[in-house]
Amino acid sequence: MPTIKITKTVVDKALPREKAYILFDSQITGFGLRVYPTGTKTWILEYRPNGGGRGEDKKKFTIGSVKDLTADEARRLAEKRRAEVVVGIDPQAKKAAERSALTVEQLSKHFMKNLITAKRSKNTYEGYEDAISLHILPALGSMKADKVTEIDIEKLHNRMAVTPSMANKVLAVLSSMFNYGAAMKHIASRENPAQGIEKFRETAKERYLTTEELIRLEETLTLAETAGIPWNIDEGKQSKHLPKDNRTTVISPHATAAIRLLMLTGARLREILHLEWSVVDLQSGVLRLSKSKSSNADNGKKDIILSQPAVEVIRRIKRIGRYVIASESAGTPQEKPRADIKRPWATICRHADLKEVRLHDLRHTFASHGVNGGLGIAVISKLLGHKDISTTMRYAHLENESLKLGANKIGMSVRGGQAPESV
Incomplete structure (x- = not known):
């Protein structure tokens, strides 16, 4: 087979023919320039895999286009591929494996x-x-x-x-x-690329709503589901397309009910948004969740105890579909739980003047009011459904404040020579 040292001049002068042909290089065995009838030119390497002899079929591995690689660049890549062939690596099979690798x-x-x-x-x-x-x-x-x-x-x-x-x-x-x-052998075994990266330091964010803030929140919830919350409009920048009247936002009673249940149960957001009517037992005052993040039981079950106000909230919810907090797909064969209540919550917080309050802070508020009301950490832990009571110990400082009030009450009574009232 005739060979020639392939240079830029050789590439430029290689004209297309009726059929594709290859010009092989005289320096690297199997390295060549393939010219197609269309005029397209690519660099290739012809080789026998696994060091096979003359009886084994040759393979052609495409290195790249002449538009992307010069003759010298392609020749260096051809040398690397030939070195792989010598040690038993099939370049074509390797390339196919890389193409089929999972993203x-x-x-x-x-x-x-x-x-x-x-x-x-x-x-x-x-x-x-x-x-x-x-x-x-x-x-x-x-x-x-x-x-x-x-x-x-x-x-x-x-x-x-x-x-x-x-x-x-x-x-x-x-x-x-x-x-x-x-x-699972989906990817090659190697050092985990995420393993050695240092995490950011996280600052625990705990926000407890005061009694006054809770009153404003309830007033806003009532307004939101009835007359609607007035729009917060910059009169100097408002669009001419905005309506002149009825500038209020009425929020779905299902969304407001979800917020009330978060306040009254200390449950997690997903536990409320994914709550199904089938697990609601109002007679016993319990939500019997089949699976929960915080369950200690092997079967994954968790009970959320309902106060009377929480029971009343659920009684007032209009039953539409499978989920207590109805989504837009409620009642349809493709019904799904509501994904979130971020937008109504942001609107409600703005009107109620609740600054930097997350929905999860309603769970903290439930716990803090329980501790301040004299309930012990063990009781709060059960109500929140914590797996480990150590998680609930973040509220211990609140219990200490409650104990101080009790100690002061006893101290004042003892100092006056009177028996203390029940604490």
Whole structure:
């Protein structure tokens, strides 16, 4: 087979023919220039895999286009591929394997379906789903999972510095996903790229609503579901398309009921939004959840005790579909639980002048009022459904304040020589 040292001049002079042909290089065995009838020119390497002899069929590996690689650049790549062939690596098979390798998005689907959905709680699934869909996939979704490096993940983590809690959540999800991928042979075993990245320091945010704030909140909830909340409009910037009358926002009574139940039960948001009528036992005053993040039982069940005010809230809710807090799809075959109540909550907080209050703070408020009302940490722990009472100890300082009030009451009584009233 005739060969020639392939140079830029040779490439330029290689004209298309009726059929594709190859000009082989005289310096690297098997390296050549393939010219198509259309005029397209590519660099190729012809080789016998596994060091095969003359009897074994040759393969052709496409190195790249002449538009992207010079003759010298292509020749250096051809040398590397030939070196792989010598040690038993088939370049074509390697390239095919890389093309078929899972992307981060594909790996996340296996991870969520086979591990998180099957073996974790619904709350865990939702937290992981948020981290993946909102942060991981937009940044890394199209990358091959086994090509993701520690630098890629660290860049994503650092971009989320303003939300340290979610940044650390994303880091934990990625670490778990890569461990799963390697264990299940979805990706090659290697050091977990998310493992060595230092987490951000998180500052615990606990906000307790005062009695006055709770009164404003209830007044706003009543207004929101009846007359509606007035719009907060900048008259100097308002659009001519805005209506001149009825500038109020009426909020769904299901959304306001969800907020009231969060206040009155100390439940987690998903426990209320995913609450089904089938688990509501108003006669016993209990919500019998079948699966919960905080359940101690092996079967995943958890009971939420309802106060009389909470029972009354549920009695007033109009039953539309499967879920107590109806979503837009309520009553349809494709019914799903409501995803969130962020927008109505923001509107309500603005009107009630509640600054920097998260929905989760209603759970803290429930606990704080219970402690201040004389309930012990053990009781609060059971009402909140904490797995470990140590989690509830964050409210211990409130119990100390309650104890101080009791001690002062006793001290004043003893000092006056009178028997203390019951505390």
